Amino acid sequence: MKKKHLGLVLLVLGIVLGISxxxxxxxxxxxxxxxxxxxxxxxxxxxxxxxxAVHYVKMPKxxxxxxxxxxxxxxxxxGAKMNFKTKYLLPYPGYKNQAWxxxxxxxxxxxxxxxxxxxxxxxxxxxxxxxxxxxxxxMGATPIEVQTAYTQTNERELAIRxxxxxxxxxxxxxxxxxAYDWKHKRLYMWIDKESAPRVPMNQYGYIAQISGKxxxxxxxxxxxxxxxxxxxxxxxxxxxxxxxNAFFWTKPTVHTAxxxxxxxxxxxxxxxxxxxxxxxxxxxxxxxxxxxxxNRRLYLVADDSIASxxxxxxxxxxSLKNKQFKWTEFSPKLxxxxxxxxxxxxxxxxxxxxxxxxxxxxxxx
Numbered sequence: 001m002k003k004k005h006l007g008l009v010l011l012v013l014g015i016v017l018g019i020s021x022x023x024x025x026x027x028x029x030x031x032x033x034x035x036x037x038x039x040x041x042x043x044x045x046x047x048x049x050x051x052x053a054v055h056y057v058k059m060p061k062x063x064x065x066x067x068x069x070x071x072x073x074x075x076x077x078x079g080a081k082m083n084f085k086t087k088y089l090l091p092y093p094g095y096k097n098q099a100w101x102x103x104x105x106x107x108x109x110x111x112x113x114x115x116x117x118x119x120x121x122x123x124x125x126x127x128x129x130x131x132x133x134x135x136x137x138x139m140g141a142t143p144i145e146v147q148t149a150y151t152q153t154n155e156r157e158l159a160i161r162x163x164x165x166x167x168x169x170x171x172x173x174x175x176x177x178x179a180y181d182w183k184h185k186r187l188y189m190w191i192d193k194e195s196a197p198r199v200p201m202n203q204y205g206y207i208a209q210i211s212g213k214x215x216x217x218x219x220x221x222x223x224x225x226x227x228x229x230x231x232x233x234x235x236x237x238x239x240x241x242x243x244x245n246a247f248f249w250t251k252p253t254v255h256t257a258x259x260x261x262x263x264x265x266x267x268x269x270x271x272x273x274x275x276x277x278x279x280x281x282x283x284x285x286x287x288x289x290x291x292x293x294x295n296r297r298l299y300l301v302a303d304d305s306i307a308s309x310x311x312x313x314x315x316x317x318x319s320l321k322n323k324q325f326k327w328t329e330f331s332p333k334l335x336x337x338x339x340x341x342x343x344x345x346x347x348x349x350x351x352x353x354x355x356x357x358x359x360x361x362x363x364x365x
Contacts, residue, residue, distance in 0.1 A: 080328045104117070128167040248260050307325060
């Protein structure tokens with residue numbers, strides 16, 4: 001047999017074997033990795049910000065699961081006014097009985113909601129599922145209809161399935177950082193692989209650009225967030241403002257918070273540790289970060305507790321004051337996984353146990 005024919009046969013055979021073995025062939029394609037050698041972090045002198053308007057909320061010993069087959073509510077019990085109600089009960093199980101029971105992050109580009117699912121047993125792998133908000137709203141899809149899209153076969157449910165696109169499995173890491181860059185119209189996320197919860201595998205940071213069509217990585221950038229004696233393996237959350245600036249936050253101690261601001265391009269990443277140490281973060285678990293383009297505020301998300309402040313007060317050496325902070329505590333005790341905003345300032349909140357997407361009752365928060 002000629003070599004080129006033999007090669008073709010082996011290629012086809014490999015694809016067939018991959019499919020028969022249940023391997024997601026589309027996710028196995030090599031992704032270009034750019035190795036950045038230039039420093040990716042700048043640090044400066046910190047000043048402490050007494051943000052006592054923010055209150056630290058301990059994560060509950062047991063999370064509330066909510067009503068599995070009916071809409072739920074999340075109510076403000078302290079702080080700035082904001083309440084949430086169910087937008088969608090998310091499919092559970094998902095397409096072909098897939099495990100869609102552990103959503104980790106949420107973002108939107110206005111038309112679509114993008115949700116990352118990372119089943120615990122998958123060990124640093126997951127997939128993106130895209131929900132077409134425009135189509136679902138137009139057909140008036142109810143929360144329960146979205147939830148049962150893959151367990152019912154009537155005409156209505158089949159139509160709802162057409163508004164949902166399922167991406168391939170790929171290496172996501174913890175998966176809490178999917179974010180949409182409004183200026184450059186791109187999706188990005190940290191690939192923060194862990195050997196155990198909150199224990200990074202190495203000291204390199206990886207950021208991937210995700211295709212909004214294929215819902216798979218386009219390329220990755222490998223770098224080190226290091227400056228002198230300060231070194232970080234990377235972030236766990238990510239958001240962008242309307243100008244294309246990227247942000248993430250960390251907890252250097254149990255109660256404090258640091259904010260990082262930077263830029264992400266095709267081959268290069270750079271962040272600076274903004275010059276203000278917040279004395280009080282919102283809670284035990286660092287769950288998400290968000291930007292509201294309507295009021296230009298940044299949000300730090302913990303379970304049942306969300307704090308915010310104006311993004312402009314991070315410029316230069318920073319000018320944050322306690323009176324600029326807003327904070328809200330919520331009930332019941334749910335696991336908050338993601339927060340995102342549309343251009344008009346409407347907030348959407350993703351929770352776990354059971355997977356659910358909530359919408360807020362005001363756009364100025």
